[in-house]
Amino acid sequence: MNGEPIVAVNAGLQALLTSLRSNPYALDSVHLAITTFDSEIKEVLPMTAVADVTLPEITCPKSGATLLGAALEHIFEQVQRDVRKTTSAEKGDWKPILVILTDGKPTDTLAFSEVIPRLQSCGFAKIVACAAGPKADPAQLKRLTEHVVSLDTMDASSFSKFFEWVSATFSKDSQSRGATASVDLPPPPPEVNIVV
Amino acid sequence: MAANIVTLIASDGSTVRFINEIKAQGGVKDVMFSPDGGYVVAFFREKADSLARDRLLEITGRYREKIFNQEGGDYLRNLYCWPTAVVEYEGRLGVVVPFYRDCFFFEFGSRNNDMLGIRRKEKVGKWFATPGHRTKFLDQRELGDWMRHLKVCVMLARAVRRMHMAGLSHSDLGYNNCLIDPTTGQACLIDIDGLVVPGRHPPAVIGTPDFIAPEVVMTSHLAKDDEKRKLPSRTTDLHALAVLIYMYLLYRHPLRGDKIHDPDDSQRDEELMMGARALFVEHPTDTSNRVNAANLKESELPWKDTAKIPYKVTGPYLAGLFERAFIDGLHDASKRPTADEWETALVKTVDLLQPCSNPNCGQKWYAFDNKQAPRCPFCGTPHRGKLPVLNLYSSHTKGKFLPDNHRVMVYSGQSVFRWHENRFVFPNEKLSANDAKRVGYFIEHSGDWFLVNERLPRMRDLRGGQDVPAGARVLLDEGAQILLSPEPGGRLVVVQMAGN
Numbered sequence: 001m002n003g004e005p006i007v008a009v010n011a012g013l014q015a016l017l018t019s020l021r022s023n024p025y026a027l028d029s030v031h032l033a034i035t036t037f038d039s040e041i042k043e044v045l046p047m048t049a050v051a052d053v054t055l056p057e058i059t060c061p062k063s064g065a066t067l068l069g070a071a072l073e074h075i076f077e078q079v080q081r082d083v084r085k086t087t088s089a090e091k092g093d094w095k096p097i098l099v100i101l102t103d104g105k106p107t108d109t110l111a112f113s114e115v116i117p118r119l120q121s122c123g124f125a126k127i128v129a130c131a132a133g134p135k136a137d138p139a140q141l142k143r144l145t146e147h148v149v150s151l152d153t154m155d156a157s158s159f160s161k162f163f164e165w166v167s168a169t170f171s172k173d174s175q176s177r178g179a180t181a182s183v184d185l186p187p188p189p190p191e192v193n194i195v196v
Numbered sequence: 197m198a199a200n201i202v203t204l205i206a207s208d209g210s211t212v213r214f215i216n217e218i219k220a221q222g223g224v225k226d227v228m229f230s231p232d233g234g235y236v237v238a239f240f241r242e243k244a245d246s247l248a249r250d251r252l253l254e255i256t257g258r259y260r261e262k263i264f265n266q267e268g269g270d271y272l273r274n275l276y277c278w279p280t281a282v283v284e285y286e287g288r289l290g291v292v293v294p295f296y297r298d299c300f301f302f303e304f305g306s307r308n309n310d311m312l313g314i315r316r317k318e319k320v321g322k323w324f325a326t327p328g329h330r331t332k333f334l335d336q337r338e339l340g341d342w343m344r345h346l347k348v349c350v351m352l353a354r355a356v357r358r359m360h361m362a363g364l365s366h367s368d369l370g371y372n373n374c375l376i377d378p379t380t381g382q383a384c385l386i387d388i389d390g391l392v393v394p395g396r397h398p399p400a401v402i403g404t405p406d407f408i409a410p411e412v413v414m415t416s417h418l419a420k421d422d423e424k425r426k427l428p429s430r431t432t433d434l435h436a437l438a439v440l441i442y443m444y445l446l447y448r449h450p451l452r453g454d455k456i457h458d459p460d461d462s463q464r465d466e467e468l469m470m471g472a473r474a475l476f477v478e479h480p481t482d483t484s485n486r487v488n489a490a491n492l493k494e495s496e497l498p499w500k501d502t503a504k505i506p507y508k509v510t511g512p513y514l515a516g517l518f519e520r521a522f523i524d525g526l527h528d529a530s531k532r533p534t535a536d537e538w539e540t541a542l543v544k545t546v547d548l549l550q551p552c553s554n555p556n557c558g559q560k561w562y563a564f565d566n567k568q569a570p571r572c573p574f575c576g577t578p579h580r581g582k583l584p585v586l587n588l589y590s591s592h593t594k595g596k597f598l599p600d601n602h603r604v605m606v607y608s609g610q611s612v613f614r615w616h617e618n619r620f621v622f623p624n625e626k627l628s629a630n631d632a633k634r635v636g637y638f639i640e641h642s643g644d645w646f647l648v649n650e651r652l653p654r655m656r657d658l659r660g661g662q663d664v665p666a667g668a669r670v671l672l673d674e675g676a677q678i679l680l681s682p683e684p685g686g687r688l689v690v691v692q693m694a695g696n
Contacts, residue, residue: 021312024322024329051332086459090491095462125463168221 001060001103005133005154009101010058012163019167020050026170027051029094033078037071039064047082066104069111072119072144079122095125099166100144102130103154105137116144128169130162201231206281207253212237212292222372222387223401230295237283238389239290248289251397252282255389256291262362268625275355275625277375277386291389299382300375304335321371324378325443328495330558340378341560342445342574343549347381349441350542354624355385356437357535360430367392367428369436370404376444392428399428405470406449409435410527413471431529437538438521445510447499450522453477453485476522478502498574509573511548511563513541513601543623547604547616553580564605568694583695584638584645584672589688590619597688604689606645606672612636612680617652620685636680638672645672647689654682 001009013034020026032053034045044056079096086092098119106112119127127145131138133154141148149165151158200216213230214237220227225238240248256279263272279291296318305315312333314323319338323329330339340348352374359366366373366385373387392399398420402412409432418425426432442450455475457468468474475485489501498504508515517533525531533541548563550570554577562572564585571578586604589597600619604610611634615621621631635651646669649655655664658677664670670678676691 018313022314022317024320024326027312027333028322028326028328086456086462086465088456088459090488091454091456091465092462 001132001154002062004156005103005159006058006060008154008156008159010055011156012159013055013058015160016163016167017050017053017055019164020170030170031093033082034058035071035074035078036060037067039067041067041071041074043074043078047078065107066102067108067111068100068102068106069108069113069115072100072115073111076115076118076122079124083123095123097170098124098127100127100129100141101132101162102141103133103136105135105140112140113143119144126169128166132159132162202285204283204285206283206292207256208281210281210292212281212283223404225389228290233295235280235292235294237290237292238279239285239288241288243287244284244289247397248400249282249284251391251393252279252289252291252389254393254397255279255391256281259362259364259391259393263358271625272355272358274382275351275358275384276388277384278388293386296375296384296386297382299377299380300384302335302338303379304337306333307335310335319375319377321374321376321440321444324376325371325447327447327497327499328493330447331495338379339558340381341558343546343561344378344381345444346542346546346549346561348376348378348383349444350539350546351381351383352376352385352440353437353535353538353542355383356433357539358625359385359391360433360535363393365392365394365428365430365433366390366436367399367433368401368403369433369440370407371440371443372404374440394429401428403428403432403436405466406452407436407439408432408470409529410471410474411529413467413474431532434532434534435521435526435529437535438518438532441514441538441542442507442518442522445514446505446507448477448487448502450476450478450507450518451485451526452487454488454491455485474526476526478507479523505573509563509565511545512566513544513548514563517541539624540622543615544602547602549607550579550583550605551607552577564603564694569696570694579695581640581695582643582645582693585692585694586672587690587692588616588619589690591682591684591686591688600687606638608638608640610638612638612647612652617680617687618683618685619687639669646670647672647678652680655680656682658688 020030027050030050031047032045032050033047036042036044036058038061075098083096084092126147128147129141129145131141131148131150138148138150151162201213202216203211203213206212214228215231216228218226219229225240227236227238229236260278277293277296279293281292283290283292300319301316302314302319306312323334356366368387368390374383374385376383390401402408402416411426412428412432415424415426439450451470451474456465457473458465475482477485477487487500487502492500507518517537520531520533545563549561550564552560552562552572552575554572554575557572557575557577559574562574564570569578584606588600588602588604590600591597604616613634614631615623617635636647636649639646639648648669649664649666651666656679657664657670658679672691674691674693678689680687680689
């Protein structure tokens with residue numbers, strides 16, 4: 001990812017952080033962690049309360065592998081390490097939400113396939129994946145989660161709408177609950193396609 | 197890009213215009229703004245059906261008139277953001293709602309030149325009910341004091357009481373649906389389109405987490421038409437109201453304690469905590485859901501430490517209602533205090549307030565604790581000087597006065613009003629402008645306190661056996677008896693002295 005798309009992702013993250021900070025529920029409870037993946041896995045933001053987050057600039061190499069499998073391995077370990085479990089003395093953390101954003105296909109397919117069941121059973125409240133642009137493969141992401149959205153274009157406005165949606169997902173638990181529906185994702189913005 | 201403005205004719209025949217761009221999203225609605233910012237149009241995301249249309253037409257029509265076209269209607273306009281008309285656009289129903297008043301948007305926002313970027317955003321109650329947000333983030337000019345928080349609660353209780361009197365329930369009370377302004381002590385109910393009319397319009401939502409009554413949480417997995425399913429109603433509003441009042445006065449949730457109900461599943465743990473196994477964190481005998489102060493963050497202290505700030509600091513009238521709401525009535529909806537009881541207790545608690553003499557006290561006011569030597573429960577500062585306590589009695593049959601369980605604390609700036617003079621007068625939306633004026637006041641002179649009569653025609657010092665005409669004053673000391681009015685319902689004041 002390069003040029004406008006990566007600028008838009010950084011801007012989107014900033015907007016997400018601003019939105020979480022101006023929401024009194026999120027400010028009180030949400031922690032963020034960011035891991036980037038290309039041919040390397042980097043935990044660019046360790047688990048941090050939104051009030052204390054300083055966003056790193058996300059950068060990407062021009063070409064190379066997309067080690068999504070290894071990235072998810074890392075996430076799995078991070079969840080084991082950083083998400084506090086309920087003990088007999090203290091309540092643990094809420095179930096985490098995982099948001100995956102990629103413009104490519106996983107190149108470490110074996111690792112990716114292996115990590116899917118582990119990730120699905122490690123207690124995420126929700127996994128949301130976004131396939132951005134023409135090279136991304138929503139079908140691969142669909143194996144991991146039913147909540148896959150695809151962005152046809154990788155421009156600033158699509159990303160900003162996507163991050164708005166992510167932010168709404170984070171805020172959802174503090175809103176009115178319908179009498180019929182269970183816990184749903186908020187409706188996606190019109191420019192994002194939900195992959196079914 | 198030129199904004200796309202849509203023009204429609206609303207149900208009441210008025211012309212409604214809005215900019216076709218979602219400005220905010222709620223649980224079930226998308227909100228668009230009018231070009232002049234005078235109102236918003238909130239569209240339901242679900243397709244229009246005739247039942248929903250009927251409900252909205254009733255809310256904007258008949259129910260609206262029932263509330264506003266009666267005595268006190270003008271006063272009530274400030275307590276609700278009531279939808280005025282229904283529109284339909286592209287198969288979806290919308291309601292036209294007046295824009296919120298300015299006082300419900302942050303003027304200063306957060307500290308450090310509004311580091312969170314919340315200036316001009318809505319004053320959602322959660323900001324003010326979270327100790328960490330108060331101490332770390334909100335600009336101090338936004339916080340108000342404890343008296344204003346009490347007044348916010350009076351307004352909320354009044355708004356809910358008036359709605360219940362009209363046979364309506366809100367069904368989704370929570371801090372997202374009531375805006376509050378602790379700097380002036382005002383509150384306003386919003387999102388009124390979810391109103392429930394028993395037997396006619398069933399609820400569309402079950403409420404907002406933290407405020408949903410235990411019986412609704414417990415049965416939310418059942419089908420909507422299942423006999424055992426409990427849906428929002430007047431009594432669930434009363435649970436939400438009690439939670440709101442508790443949170444605005446004590447900055448913590450009454451059921452969110454450290455008891456673990458399911459160690460393996462945090463969602464189920466939450467459901468049990470708010471539902472089947474809901475337990476008051478300050479239950480007098482079952483201490484299993486106490487908040488463990490050792491696990492608290494610095495910024496949450498002392499508020500979340502119930503041993504430091506127990507619910508009893510709210511004074512005897514409110515403490516009694518909290519016990520009914522969270523002990524007796526938590527799992528027995530019929531025992532919950534009504535909105536009317538809350539309103540009365542809150543108004544009476546205003547009379548128990550004493551200013552804290554510590555200029556740095558964050559709360560500035562506290563309720564009298566019935567102690568000979570009172571101290572501020574929030575900062576620990578003791579009261580200085582004499583403190584006359586007026587006990588109110590009223591005449592039931594001629595010459596026979598019974599206690600009203602109502603005390604008035606004296607401080608500089610405190611006044612006597614018509615509702616102190618006569619038990620048939622109550623300060624609510626029906627109070628006339630004339631009855632809202634003070635009838636007497638208190639002054640301190642050389643360490644003694646006096647009650648000065650301003651407008652009471654037949655005030656009498658019974659112990660001294662003298663009339664106290666307007667302009668005259670009477671010393672407040674132990675055992676003084678002052679008749680404010682000999683009329684039916686007229687009050688007799690018996691003075692006790694506290695302080696030093």
